[in-house]
Amino acid sequence: xxxxxxxxxxxxxxxxxxxxxxxxxxxxxxxxxxxxxxxxxxxxxxxxxxxxxxxxxxxxxxxxxxxxxxxxxxxxxxxxxxxxxxxxxxxxxxxxxxxxxxxxxxxxxxxxxxxxxxxxxxxxxxxxxxxxxxxxxxxxxxxxxxxxxxxxxxxxxxxxxxxxxxxxxxxxxxxxxxxxxxxxxxxxxxxxxxxxxxxxxxxxxxxxxxxxxxxxxxxxxxxxxxxxxxxxxxxxxxxxxxxxxxxxxxxxxxxxxxxxxxxxxxxxxxxxxxxxxxxxxxxxxxxxxxxxxxxxxxxxxxxxxxxxxxxxxxxxxxxxxxxxxxxxxxxxxxxxxxxxxxxxxxxxxxxxxxxxxxxxxxxxxxxxxxxxxxxxxxxxxxxxxxxxxxxxxxxxxxxxxxxxxxxxxxxxxxxxxxxxxxxxxxxxxxxxxxxxxxxxxxxxxxxxxxxxxxxxxxxxxxxxxxxxxxxxxxxxxxxxxxxxxxxxxxxxxxxxxxxxxxxxxxxxxxxxxxxxxxxxxxxxxxxxxxxxxxxxxxxxxxxxxxxxxxxxxxxxxxxxxxxxxxxxxxxxxxxxxxxxxxxxxxxxxxxxxxxxxxxxxxxxxxxxxxxxxxxxxxxxxxxxxxxxxxxxxxxxxxxxxxxxxxxxxxxxxxxxxxxxxxxxxxxxxxxxxxxxxxxxxxxxxxxxxxxxxxxxxxxxxxxxxxxxxxxxxxxxxxxxxxxxxxxxxxxxxxxxxxxxxxxxxxxxxxxxxxxxxxxxxxxxxxxxxxxxxxxxxxxxxxxxxxxxxxxxxxxxxxxxxxxxxxxxxxxxxxxxxxxxxxxxxxxxxxxxxxxx
Numbered sequence: 058x059x060x061x062x063x064x065x066x067x068x069x070x071x072x073x074x075x076x077x078x079x080x081x082x083x084x085x086x087x088x089x090x091x092x093x094x095x096x097x098x099x100x101x102x103x104x105x106x107x108x109x110x111x112x113x114x115x116x117x118x119x120x121x122x123x124x125x126x127x128x129x130x131x132x133x134x135x136x137x138x139x140x141x142x143x144x145x146x147x148x149x150x151x152x153x154x155x156x157x158x159x160x161x162x163x164x165x166x167x168x169x170x171x172x173x174x175x176x177x178x179x180x181x182x183x184x185x186x187x188x189x190x191x192x193x194x195x196x197x198x199x200x201x202x203x204x205x206x207x208x209x210x211x212x213x214x215x216x217x218x219x220x221x222x223x224x225x226x227x228x229x230x231x232x233x234x235x236x237x238x239x240x241x242x243x244x245x246x247x248x249x250x251x252x253x254x255x256x257x258x259x260x261x262x263x264x265x266x267x268x269x270x271x272x273x274x275x276x277x278x279x280x281x282x283x284x285x286x287x288x289x290x291x292x293x294x295x296x297x298x299x300x301x302x303x304x305x306x307x308x309x310x311x312x313x314x315x316x317x318x319x320x321x322x323x324x325x326x327x328x329x330x331x332x333x334x335x336x337x338x339x340x341x342x343x344x345x346x347x348x349x350x351x352x353x354x355x356x357x358x359x360x361x362x363x364x365x366x367x368x369x370x371x372x373x374x375x376x377x378x379x380x381x382x383x384x385x386x387x388x389x390x391x392x393x394x395x396x397x398x399x400x401x402x403x404x405x406x407x408x409x410x411x412x413x414x415x416x417x418x419x420x421x422x423x424x425x426x427x428x429x430x431x432x433x434x435x436x437x438x439x440x441x442x443x444x445x446x447x448x449x450x451x452x453x454x455x456x457x458x459x460x461x462x463x464x465x466x467x468x469x470x471x472x473x474x475x476x477x478x479x480x481x482x483x484x485x486x487x488x489x490x491x492x493x494x495x496x497x498x499x500x501x502x503x504x505x506x507x508x509x510x511x512x513x514x515x516x517x518x519x520x521x522x523x524x525x526x527x528x529x530x531x532x533x534x535x536x537x538x539x540x541x542x543x544x545x546x547x548x549x550x551x552x553x554x555x556x557x558x559x560x561x562x563x564x565x566x567x568x569x570x571x572x573x574x575x576x577x578x579x580x581x582x583x584x585x586x587x588x589x590x591x592x593x594x595x596x597x598x599x600x601x602x603x604x605x606x607x608x609x610x611x612x613x614x615x616x617x618x619x620x621x622x623x624x625x626x627x628x629x630x631x632x633x634x635x636x637x638x639x640x641x642x643x644x645x646x647x648x649x650x651x652x653x654x655x656x657x658x659x660x661x662x663x664x665x666x667x668x669x670x671x672x673x674x675x676x677x678x679x680x681x682x683x684x685x686x687x688x689x690x691x692x693x694x695x696x697x698x699x700x701x702x703x704x705x706x707x708x709x710x711x712x713x714x715x716x717x718x719x720x721x722x723x724x725x726x727x728x729x730x731x732x733x734x735x736x737x738x739x740x741x742x743x744x745x746x747x748x749x750x751x752x753x754x755x756x757x758x759x760x761x762x763x764x765x766x767x768x769x770x771x772x773x774x775x776x777x778x779x780x781x782x783x784x785x786x787x788x789x790x791x792x793x794x795x796x797x798x799x800x801x802x803x804x805x806x807x808x809x810x811x812x813x814x815x816x817x818x819x820x821x822x823x824x825x826x827x828x829x830x831x832x833x834x835x836x837x838x839x840x841x842x843x844x845x846x847x848x849x850x851x852x853x854x855x856x857x858x859x860x861x862x863x864x865x866x867x868x869x870x871x872x873x874x875x876x877x878x879x880x881x882x883x884x885x886x887x888x889x890x891x892x893x
Contacts, residue, residue: 098154098156100155101639101640102467103752103768103769103782103783103784104590104752104769104783104784104786104787105466105467105468105472105784106464106465106466106467106750106751106752106784107155107464107465107467108464108638108639108640108749108750108751108752109155109157109638109639110151110155110157110464110465111462111463111464111613111638111750111751112133112135112147112149112462112463112464113460113461113462113611113613114135114137114144114145114146114147114165114461114462115144115145115460115461115611116137116138116140116144116145116146116442116461117137117138117441117442117443117445117461118136118137118138118438118441118442118443118445118461118708119135119136119137119146119438119440119441119461119462119463120135120136120375120422120424120436120437120438120441120463120708121133121134121135121136121424121425121436121437121438121463121464121465122134122135122136122167122168122169122170122183122376122424122425122436123168123169123170123171123182123183123424123425123436124425124426124427124429124434124435124436124465125171125173125180125182125323125427126427126428126429127173127180127187127191128180128187128188128189128190128191129152129153129191130150130151130152130153130191131150131151131152131427131429131434132148132149132150132151132180132182132187133148133149133151133436133465134146134147134148134149134168134169134182134183134185135147135149135463136165136166136167136168136169136204137165137166137167137461138167138441138443138445139167139204140165140166140167140204141166141167141198141202141203141204141223141225141244141246142166142198142199142202143164143165143166143198144165144166144167145165146163146165146166146167146168147159147160147163147165148160148162148163148182148183148185148193150191153430160185160193162185162193162194162195164184164195164197164198166183166184166198166204166205167204167205167224168182168183168184168204168205168206169205169206169207169375169376169424169425170182170183170205170206170207170208170221170222170268171183171208171323171425172208172209172210172219172323172324172325173323173324174210174219174233175324176215176216176217176233177233177234179233181208181219181231181233183205184196184197184198184201184205186233186236194236196231196236196238200238201221201227201229201231201238202223202227202244202246202247203223203224203225203227203244203246204223204224204225204246204265205221205222205223206222206223206224206265206266206267206268206376207221207222207265207266207267207268207269207277207317208220208221208222208268209222209268209269209270209275209276209325210270210271210325210326210329211230211270212270212273212274212275212303213303215325215329217232217233217234218230218231218232218233219231219233220268220270220275221268222265222268222277223244223246223265224263224264224265224266224279225244225245225246225263225265226242226244226245226257226258226259226260226263226265226277226279227240227242227243227244227245227246227247228240228241228242228258228275228277228301229241240253240255241255242255242256242257242258243255243256243257245257245263258301258306259306260277260279260297260299260306260308261296261297261308261311262279262280262281262282262295262296262297262311262313263279263281263282263283263371264279264280264281264296264370264371264372265277265278265279266278266279266280266314266315266316266317266371266374266376267314267315267316267317267318267336268317269317269318269319269325269334270325270329271319271325271326271329271330271332271334271349272329272330272331272334272349272350272351272352273302273303273330273352274300274301274302275300275301275303276298276299276300276301276317276334276336276349277298277299277300277301277317278296278297278298278299278314278315278316278317278336278338279296279297279313279314279371280295280296280313280314280315280338280371280374281295281296281313281369281370281371281372282294282295282296282369282370282371286369287369287370288369288370288446288726289725289726290369291341291367291368291369291726291727291728292340292341292369293369294311294369295312295313295369295370295371296311296312296313296314296338296371297309297310297311297312297314298310298312298314298317298336298338298347309347309354310338310345310347310354310356312338312339312340312345313338313339313340313369313371314336314337314338314345314347315337315338315374315376315377316335316336316337316376316377316378316379316392317334317335317336318334318335318378318379319332319333319334319335320332320333320381320388320390320403320404322379322380322381323380333348333349333350333405333406333407334348334349334350335347335348335349335379335405336348336349337377337379337392337394339361339366339367339394339395341367341487341846342358342483342484342485342486342487343358343359343360343361343483343484343485343500344358344359344360344361344394344395344483345357345358345498346358346359346413348405348406348407348410349407350406350407350408351407353407355407356498357410357498357499357500357501357560358483358485358497358498358499358500358501359394359399359413359481359483359500359501360481360482360483360500360501360575360576360577361395361396361397361481361482361483362395362396362397362415362418362477362479362480362481363395363396363397363418363721363723363734364395364723364727364728364732364734364844364845365396365709365710365721365722365723365724365727365732366394366395366396366727367723367727367728367732368724368726368727369726370446370726372445372446372709373709373710373723373724373726373727375422375423375424375438375708376424376425377392377393377394377395377423378392378393378423378425378426379391379392379401380425380426380427381403382426382427382428382433382470383428384428384431388403389470390402390403391416391426391473392413393419393423393426396418396419396420396721397415397416397417397418397419397479397481398415398416398417398418398419398473398474398476399413399414399415399416400412400413400414400415400416401413407532408531408532409530409531410527410530410531410532410559410560411529411530411531411559412530413501413504413559414503414504415479415481415504415505415577416473416474416479417473417474417475417476417477417478417479418476418477418478418479418480418481418789419473419476419477419786420477420707420712420721420736420785420786420788420789421435421437421466421707421784421785421786422437422438422439422707422708422709422710423435423436423437423438424436424437424438428470432467432468432469432470433467433468433469433470433472433473434465434466434467435465435466435467435468436463436465437463437464437465437466437707437751438463438707438708439462439463439464439706439707439708439748439750439751440457440458440460440461440462440463440607440706440708440748440749441457441458441461441705441708441709442457442458442459442460442461442609443457443461444457444705444709445709446709446724446725446726447705447709447710447711447724447725447726448725449676449677449703449711449725449729450664450677451661451664451665451674451702451703451711451713452661452664452703452704452705452711453659453660453661453664454657454661455657455658455661455704456657456658457705458606458607458609458747458748458749459606459607459608459609459610459612460607460608460609460610460611460612460613462607462613462750462751463751464750464751464752465751466751466784476786476789477736477786477789478578478579478581478583478793478819479504479505479577479578479579480576480577480578480579480581480818480819480872481505481577481578482574482575482576482577482818482843482844482872482874483500483574483575483844484572484573484574484575484843484844484846485497485498485500485562485563485573485575486563486571486572486573487572487574487844487846487848488515488570488571488572488848489570489571489572490568490569490570491565491568491569491570491571492565492568493564493565493566493567493568493569494564494565494566495564496525496562496563496564497562497563497564497573498562499527499560499561499562500560500561500562500575501559501560502526502552502557502558502559502560502561503557503558503559504577505577505578505579506554506578506579506580507551507577507578507579507580507869507870507872508551508552508575508576508577508870509549509550509551509552509575509576509577509870509871509872510549510550510552510573510574510575510576511547511548511549511550511572511573511574511576511841511843511850511873512540512542512547512548512549512550512571512572512573513542513546513547513548513571513572513573513848513850514542514543514544514545514546514547514569514570514571515545515569515570515571515572516544516567516569516570516571517544517545518544518567518569519541519542519543519544520541520542520565520566520567520569520571521539521540521541521542521565521566521567522539522540522541522542522563522564522565522566522571522573523536523538523539523540523563523564523565523566524536524537524538524539524540524561524562524563525537525561525562525563525564526556526557526558526559526560526561526562527558527559527560527561527562528557528558528559529559530559530560534562537556537558537561538550538556547850547851547852549850549852549871551868551870561575572848572850574843574844574848576843576872576873577872578819578872580821580869581793581794581821583737583789583790583792583793584792584793585738585792585793585795585893586792587739587740587741587790587791587792588787588790588791588792589766590766590768590769590783590787590790591739591741591769591781591790591791592762592765592766593758593759593762593763593764593765593766593769593770593779593781594741594742594743594755594757594758594759594781595741595742595757595758595759595762596740596741596742596759597624597742597759598622598623598624598625598626598690598694598742599621599622599623599624600621600622600742600744600757600758600759601619601620601621601622601631601756601757601758601759601760601777601778601779602619602620602621602622602628602699602744602745602756602757602758603617603618603619603620603631603634603744603745603756603778603780604617604618604620604654604655604658604659604660604744604745604756605617605658605745605746605747605749605754605756605780606618606650606653606654606657606658606747607747607748607749608635608650613637613638614635614636614637615635615636615747615749615750615754615780616633616634616635616650616654617633617634617635617636617642617756617778617780618630618633618634618651618654618655618658619631619632619633619634619756619773619777619778620744622699622742622744626693626694626697626699628699631777631778632644632777632778633645633646633647633650633651633654634773634778635647636749636771636780638750640771640782641774642771642772642773642774642778642779642780643773643774644773644774644775644777659698660698660699660700660701660702660744660745661698661702662696662697662698663696664702664703665695665702665715667686667691667692667695667696667716668802669802670686670798670799670800670801670802670887670889671683671684671685671686671798671799671800671802671815672684672685672686672715672716672798673813674730676725676729676730677725677729678725678729680730680731681813681814682730682731682733682813682814682816683798683799683800683813683814683815683816684715684716684718684720684733684796684798684815684816685716685718685795685796685797685798685815685816685890685892686716686717686796686797686798687716687717687718687738687739687740687795687796688716688717688740690742691716691717692716694742695715695716699742699744700714700742700743700744700757701714701743701744701745701746702714702715703722704745704746704747705748706746706747706748706753706785707748707785709724710722710723710724710727711723711724712746712785713733714743714746716796717738717739717740717741717796718735718736718737718738718739718794718795718796719735719736719737719738719739719788719791720733720734720735720736721733721734721736728845731845731846731847731874731875732844732845732874733816733845734818734819735794735816735818735819735820736788736789736791736794737788737789737790737791737792737793737794738791738792738793738794738795738796739791739792741757741791742757743755743756743757744756744757745757748785749782751784752782752783752784753782753783753784753785753787753788754780754781754782755780755781756779756780756781758770758779758780758781760772760776760779763779769781769782769783770782793821794819794820794821794892795820795892795893796820796892797889797890797891797892798815798889798890799815799887799888799889799890800812800813800814800815800877800878800888801878801886801887801888801889802887802889803885803886803887804885804886804887805883805884805885806880806883806884806885806886807880807883808880808881808882808883809879809880809881810879810880811840811849811877811878811879812877812878812879812888813877814842814875814876814877815875815876815877815888815890816874816875817841817867817873817874817875817876817890817892818845818872818873818874818875819872819874820892821892821893822892822893823866823867823871823890823891823892824864824865824866824867824890824891824893825839825864825865825866825867825888825889825890825891826862826863826864826865826887826888826889826890826891827855827857827862827863827865827878827886827887827888828857828861828862828863828886828887829857829859829880829882829884829885829886829887830859830884830885830886831859831882831883831884831885832859833858833859833882834856834857834858834859835856835857835880835881835882835884835886836854836855836856836857836880836881836882837854837855837857837878837879837880837881837886837888838851838853838854838855838878838879838880838881839851839852839853839854839855839876839877839878840852840876840877840878840879841873841874841875841876841877842873842874842875842876842877843872843873843874844874845874845875849877852873852876876890
């Protein structure tokens with residue numbers, strides 16, 4: 058009996074062991090298969106954007122604060138708009154196969170700091186310390202409150218401690234091993250009773266951005282200003298650059314500054330006592346670049362490609378950067394500033410300043426970028442649910458996306474050399490009171506084939522301007538010309554190919570109020586026809602359209618309320634659809650969302666006036682502007698509300714699509730239409746456009762032609778609706794801007810009264826035709842506003858005879874943003890321009 062029981066027990070044990078072994082083997086195989094499947098999963102992308110990598114939060118904005126390669130992975134953090142004590146934002150970990158892991162340690166906030174601490178082999182990013190094996194430790198918000206904006210190596214104990222800086226001047230010293238935090242200066246978000254009796258730094262400006270150390274100081278920048286004036290007046294004095302020697306703060310310059318770094322980048326300078334410190338910034342005139350060496354700061358100026366980053370509050374910039382994106386052991390520094398990629402020399406010091414060159418313009422709003430797996434990866438700020446101050450009547454009552462989110466943008470290294478044209482402009486003086494013999498800041502003078510300057514004497518006396526160049530960027534200056542200016546006179550100076558130098562500066566022989574504005578550009582080599590990636594977007598009045606809405610409440614899909622438009626511009630509802638991160642566009646039944654889209658995302662009518670010779674815009678401040686026209690077929694479609702005109706698709710600026718041209722339109726707080734920039738022209742009947750998971754989505758398709766463009770066009774499962782998907786910077790490929798029209802067309806003009814401003818900037822080939830009905834000769838004066846600053850200067854006066862149509866071709870090196878016309882007689886006049 059006992060023996061039988063023993064045998065039975067043994068048999069059961071053997072059977073149980075076999076089952077366990079099989080189960081373990083089977084489950085292990087499943088685990089391996091699942092892991093292998095995840096590892097090998099292929100993710101769809103368009104134009105370098107992978108929808109599945111989109112990063113959402115539950116705040117008013119979801120910008121990408123930092124992207125860093127570390128521990129074999131790519132790490133990213135997002136930020137909400139003003140959350141010094143944490144938020145729903147996350148820390149993301151992405152492997153080489155683009156599998157995304159949301160780290161459970163995430164505590165959110167408004168972080169954009171990142172630094173590699175070499176001695177401890179840790180990446181500090183936001184409030185996180187990440188080891189070389191990917192383990193994450195967290196500094197609690199209560200121990201280090203504030204919107205974390207920068208890290209820097211410690212001044213006296215860099216092997217064991219690092220600095221943190223916040224956007225509201227909180228400064229901390231953190232032990233890299235224990236993560237213990239010492240408060241140096243209190244963050245001003247905190248109530249006085251919560252500041253632990255720690256003083257505040259009390260620096261001018263606010264909205265901190267950059268932090269870096271070297272040469273015995275900690276350097277800190279901010280780019281904003283408190284007060285209502287900064288929210289509306291873009292040229293209000295704002296921001297500051299300051300340094301701290303471990304005891305006292307010193308304000309270096311009272312302007313808006315952002316990036317502070319050096320050749321050592323995110324690791325800190327290798328030779329901190331001697332290596333340069335760089336700082337980028339701007340004012341309403343141009344970009345500012347500072348360099349510190351041997352305890353001294355030197356400042357330079359660069360022109361701006363885009364004005365959408367302006368605004369005295371500082372909110373429109375996110376985090377411009379200078380980063381080394383070279384391969385291992387190679388230097389390749391790239392600077393992002395005011396909508397331009399710049400090549401930046403790692404050797405830049407006070408005395409060696411040669412080598413900065415413009416590359417190409419871009420439309421994405423970039424918070425950080427890096428090289429990873431032989432790609433450039435840009436962390437962007439795409440879809441803010443709040444849209445903040447960026448409201449205007451051209452958008453109607455259009456609301457923002459249902460939920461804030463952004464994404465990463467992957468490109469080849471060569472991509473940033475060939476996006477938008479590098480045309481740019483900026484001033485050294487703009488109606489400034491200039492002292493005799495005092496030089497302007499040097500302005501970059503190399504990198505473009507066409508260079509010219511507008512010089513204007515606002516004073517009541519004659520003066521002489523002297524221009525000097527630094528030929529080799531070694532601080533050795535030589536005179537290039539003298540330019541006499543009578544009281545009230547304008548000189549348009551074109552620089553020849555023989556007039557060369559890295560930098561140019563000017564001085565006046567007398568005290569005077571002066572403006573000197575530079576315009577630089579290369580010939581726009583783009584064609585006038587759209588790239589094949591836009592095949593399938595309709596060029597006819599009949600198209601498959603639809604209103605777009607990025608859904609909220611963590612649904613994370615794109616809503617499409619689809620319509621068919623006939624040749625009369627009439628529409629018929631097709632149905633409601635949703636698209637996921639795999640581009641599956643499927644019909645849905647959701648009456649509530651349909652109604653939301655119909656009421657909150659409809660296209661407003663009559664927000665611009667399409668007149669026979671131009672499009673008239675009256676902005677929210679009552680200012681009048683005129684833009685060129687495209688094909689006549691756009692007129693009725695625009696008037697009938699069949700084409701979206703204005704929408705935010707990159708945070709805090711608008712994409713404006715009017716009569717066959719896309720424009721970048723700054724927010725009103727960055728001076729709005731005055732600083733508009735044409736991107737590209739087209740003949741596409743684009744019904745709506747929006748941002749979704751970092752992509753630009755457009756409707757208005759020819760469903761038959763769409764079949765040949767499966768890379769960018771995604772058709773619904775029932776074949777009744779479709780959307781186009783790409784990147785906003787694909788729009789450069791539509792072709793160079795073109796158009797026709799003018800501010801006068803058989804217009805009754807009054808002697809001495811200026812026409813409305815008409816856009817002329819950033820077009821390639823420009824010609825003018827003038828005529829009138831007066832009996833004799835009429836002198837018509839052409840006035841230009843070089844930068845859109847309401848700073849009008851006389852270009853030329855043309856004598857137009859009775860019965861004559863005078864034709865005038867603008868010189869190739871002519872550039873100004875706006876033009877207007879003034880007649881010396883009462884008459885009926887026509888001024889028409891043609892841009893090709």
